[in-house]
Amino acid sequence: MAQTEVVQSRRIVTEIPGPESRDIQKRRSAAVAQGVGSVLPVYVERAGGGIVEDVDGNSLIDFGSGIAVTNVGNADARVVDRAAEQLGRFTHTCFMVNPYEAYVEVCEALNRVTPGDHEKRSILLNSGAEAVENAVKIARSATGRQAVVVFDHAYHGRTNLTMGLTAKNMPYKQGFGPFAGEIHRMPMAYAYRWPTGPENCGPEAAAAAIDQVVKQIGAENVAAMVIEPIQGEGGFIEPAPGFLPALVEFCRANGIVFVADEVQTGFARTGDMFACDHEGIVPDLIATAKGIAGGLPLAAVTGRAELMDAVHGGGLGGTYGGNPAACAAALASLEVIETEDLTGRAREIGALMLDRLRSFADRFDVVGDVRGRGAMVAIELVRDGKEPNPEAVARVLRHCHSRGLILLSAGTYGNVIRMLPPLVIGDDLLREGLDILEEALAGV
Numbered sequence: 001m002a003q004t005e006v007v008q009s010r011r012i013v014t015e016i017p018g019p020e021s022r023d024i025q026k027r028r029s030a031a032v033a034q035g036v037g038s039v040l041p042v043y044v045e046r047a048g049g050g051i052v053e054d055v056d057g058n059s060l061i062d063f064g065s066g067i068a069v070t071n072v073g074n075a076d077a078r079v080v081d082r083a084a085e086q087l088g089r090f091t092h093t094c095f096m097v098n099p100y101e102a103y104v105e106v107c108e109a110l111n112r113v114t115p116g117d118h119e120k121r122s123i124l125l126n127s128g129a130e131a132v133e134n135a136v137k138i139a140r141s142a143t144g145r146q147a148v149v150v151f152d153h154a155y156h157g158r159t160n161l162t163m164g165l166t167a168k169n170m171p172y173k174q175g176f177g178p179f180a181g182e183i184h185r186m187p188m189a190y191a192y193r194w195p196t197g198p199e200n201c202g203p204e205a206a207a208a209a210i211d212q213v214v215k216q217i218g219a220e221n222v223a224a225m226v227i228e229p230i231q232g233e234g235g236f237i238e239p240a241p242g243f244l245p246a247l248v249e250f251c252r253a254n255g256i257v258f259v260a261d262e263v264q265t266g267f268a269r270t271g272d273m274f275a276c277d278h279e280g281i282v283p284d285l286i287a288t289a290k291g292i293a294g295g296l297p298l299a300a301v302t303g304r305a306e307l308m309d310a311v312h313g314g315g316l317g318g319t320y321g322g323n324p325a326a327c328a329a330a331l332a333s334l335e336v337i338e339t340e341d342l343t344g345r346a347r348e349i350g351a352l353m354l355d356r357l358r359s360f361a362d363r364f365d366v367v368g369d370v371r372g373r374g375a376m377v378a379i380e381l382v383r384d385g386k387e388p389n390p391e392a393v394a395r396v397l398r399h400c401h402s403r404g405l406i407l408l409s410a411g412t413y414g415n416v417i418r419m420l421p422p423l424v425i426g427d428d429l430l431r432e433g434l435d436i437l438e439e440a441l442a443g444v
Contacts, residue, residue: 006048006075008426011059012404017042018056037171039064039408040401047074050425052406060404061433065420067408068232068264068376071291071333071342073424078332079294086328093324095124096317102327109334110302113273115260116282121308124300124322128263128289129157131299132226134316135285136161138301139224139257142310147217149225149256151209152188153234153412156226156261165226167234168412184217188231189243192369192380202242210250219254224285229275232264235411236378236418238371244281251284257307259285263299264376267291268337268423271347271374278373293330298323342423346374349421349430353377356434364441366392378410378418381444388413392444399440405433 017025021043028041042054052060052074065071072079086102095103107122114120125131136148148165150156156165158172164179166172173179189205191198213219225247231237251258260283265275269291272278276286284307289299297320301308336342350373357379361367366389368382381392393409396417400407410416417437421430 006046006051006053007059008049008051008429009059010051010061010404010429010432011057013058014056016040016058016060016402016404018054018058020055024055039397040406049073050422050429058404060406061429061436062406062425063419063421063433064406064408065422066295067290068269068420069290070295071267071269071423072294072336072340073422074295076294076332076336076424078336079296079329082328082332083296083325086325090324092320094319095322096319100324100327102324102331103322106298106300106322106327106330107302109331110288110300113334114286114288114302115274115276118282119305120302121305122300122302123308123316124298124327125289125318126297126320126323127157127299128261128287129159129162130318130321131263131287131289131301132156132165132259132261133159133161135259135261135287135301135303136165136224136226137316138285138303138307138311139259141312141315142307143223143255143257145221145223146182147222148183149186149209149213149217149222150183151186151227151231153190153231153237154185154188154226154228155231155233156228172233184213186212188234188237189240190237191240192371193386194240198240201240203246205240206243206246206250209247213250219250219256222254222256224257224259225251226259226261228261228263228265229278229281230265230270230373230376232418233410235380235413235416236372236376238373241279244276244279248281248283257284259283259287261287263287263289267333268342268346269374269376269420270372271343271350273337273343275373292333293326294333294336296323296326296329298326298330337423340424343374345423349375349423349425350377352427352430353419353434356431356438360438360441364444366441366444372419375421375423376418378416380411381415381417388415390414393417395444396437396440399443400436403436403439405436407437
């Protein structure tokens, strides 16, 4: 049964975090490994729409969506009801032992909604990292090659292989090596920081990356090129125009599998169903997770049938991949996205937020860049021109958190504030959250 509707207003009744949260935090310190962090240790009682309620009775505005997971909200009635109904029938059989229709239905839906009209196949998994890792496995199996090309500022996960694919050392890689081999990193089309200016970034970055692949690896040795169509943890870096199409053309000409990591960008987050749609990019394989199932753990790889079917029988799978309750939630979540036009809503959110954030850039020197698409937007904080300013980010986040606004940081240099509100948030909460952010920036 769906929960009682969460009131859509910010309400602060204690300091943040409050006494109940602090008590639970003490228990956590004695029970949970210290390596697991939390952005804001307020312990959640319930959530919905654009609000997270904590155990102390505070209601916080959600600009995080559990890192782009709750696109349809934290407790959409259709998602809750379908998952609950499935749980009442059975919780698990393992698709590799006794299959069930919901897994097939999710794969059919993914084959339909992902970019391209070619014949596709899908597999279901547990996490974004697992999806990316399986995409690499499939590419290697299909091509008979080993090398994998990735990019500066990338984030792809926390498994051994995906840590190797990830660019940022701390906190993701420090002390966890050695990592998997045959991973090669190329320049990213980071327009704000491109040496010759943003207008030259797309073609120059593509040319540099392709030149390095040819000279340093040999295109004939590359199994896959893996890239986020908008980088997430790297700082919401939107590749300069022309960069992605040039890479796709190069991959097509050289038999390289082009893998789009849409774990954070997928399922209406950027104002299209997938970020690749913006430039008409059709990946060979696409990795998805996060927003796929309304908060339940599910991930997928979807791709060209001839690639997906190249793997030998039994070579893909996992005990929990495509859990039946998560499949039910995914089908409901996709229904909500399509029937409620959440892609259109993401574009509305983006227009409102970007307009306001650009006004901040005009007023506050600390705001060096404003970027993003749809409900995936960010500001980069700087000092002395373009020098990264992570200290300002820390101050801004402390202020916003204390005032009941959930915000996240990002970026290779730790100097980006990213905003990922649920696609069902109201405009009033968006504006109130931006008011709090403006207060914080004014105080830097």
